[in-house]
Amino acid sequence: MSILEKQVDNIEKGTKIREYLKVELGLSTRLIRSASLDKRIFVNGEVVKMNRVLNLGEVIKIDLAKDESQDIAPEKMDIDIVYEDEDILVVNKKPFMVVHPTKSYQSGTLANGVIYYFMESGQNCIVRLVSRLDMNTSGLIIIAKNQFSHGMLSKEMSENKVEKKYLALIHGIMKEKQGTIDLPIYKPEGIENGIRRVIDERGQRSITHYKVVEEYDESSLVECKLETGRTHQIRVHLSHLGHPIYGDTLYGYGDEEGDLIKRQALHAYGLDFKSPRSGEVLSLRANLPDDMNELIKKLK
Incomplete structure (x- = not known):
């Protein structure tokens, strides 16, 4: 289970959790809405609504795990994993490999192999591509494991910070x-x-x-x-x-x-970027x- 945790250490009086999550944690409106509807946002261990006013010292926890499915057939293949943590997977793609299934390439893609890897390792994740490469270009590709890391890294990509x-x-x-x-x-x-x-x-x-x-x-x-x-x-x-x-x-x-x-x-x-969770x-x-x-x- 992937939990995002934050203790409220700096806040203006009357700030609601929805505003805090957007401004302080940089979460998207879509993620906040989804997690709230699924009752995956907690303050001091209790599920809260988004108009809840926060107080100094309180602990916010967001369960990032979400039941999702993807129409990609799992295929066992040799994947060169360069880095992995609870939020991202970075792989070294071989040449001649398509990244994601298309009409012309329904199988044998990197996504087919990653889905299989997630299933075999007991990770309830879908393939969220942060970066892509041409079929005949080899090298590093970032795959987000959850909505939080995908949103944060996609924003970094769009702002040319990766x-x-x-x-x-x-x-x-x-x-x-x-x-x-x-x-x-x-x-x-x-x-x-x-x-x-x-x-x-x-x-x-x-x-x-x-x-x-x-x-x-x-x-x-x-x-x-x-x-x-x-x-x-x-x-x-x-x-x-x-x-x-x-x-x-x-x-x-x-x-x-x-x-x-x-x-x-x-x-x-080469890829240099900030971890969406730690900022490292x-x-x-x-x-x-x-x-x-x-x-x-x-x-x-």
């Missing part, structure tokens, strides 16, 4: 060894354009900070830190600079690199996958 770091293997040697790419990304209209994005003034402002980590004969390993999170942002930005990512058939050199790597050589290796900064890392390490050997 630091996301990637490693990419690119063509060529960059003239500037570190810098910032600040170029708008736009999705052209029309079915013929598919999912491809372009640099265009009509697009959304997109900012990528980059730093060269290693250089080889005619290629480089580059760290990219996202300030914004647009679709294909790193791939579009690097390709526009004339340094497409190896294996990127959409923004790079097509299928001719299939003998080097079978996907874009892009890995979400979590700094999580995932090593480069085998196919990118093999590519580095070939490039050397």
Whole structure:
């Protein structure tokens, strides 16, 4: 059972619990309403209504456990868990894996495996994705275990307070060894354009900070830190600079690199964010996958 607990240590006279939960704990109106209807909010051990006036020193407890179901079939699979606590699960997604079921991919997704893991470990949770990755991008993904952590971390994401770091293997040697790419990304209209994005003034402002980590004969390993999170942002930005990512058939050199790597050589290796419960900064890392390490050997 996951309990959120807080002792009232600073409060204005006449403050009601609904207001306190929103302002002091940052809880969403939706979560408060849901927990209140389910009688999962307690003060000094007793269920209370949301117009209850709080007093200094009282103890608030919110039971975050909630009976929920999700139309995702559980599937046993090897999941690389990098971090876990009562609120979140962070996994290192393998390449070639879809994150969540779609019409084209009903099974074999990360969500199928996570649901199975939750069931096997006796955790009554559904899959609440805080972050996502393309099918062919490997790396760290945050999954919230409850409505509280999902709301808090989604807000941090929308305000760009979650630091996301990637490693990419690119063509060529960059003239500037570190810098910032600040170029708008736009999705052209029309079915013929598919999912491809372009640099265009009509697009959304997109900012990528980059730093060269290693250089080889005619290629480089580059760290990219996202300030914004647009679709294909790193791939579009690097390709526009004339340094497409190896294996990127959409923004790079097509299928001719299939003998080097079978996907874009892009890995979400780092996440830095605050724990939704404690406020402690979590700094999580995932090593480069085998196919990118093999590519580095070939490039050397």
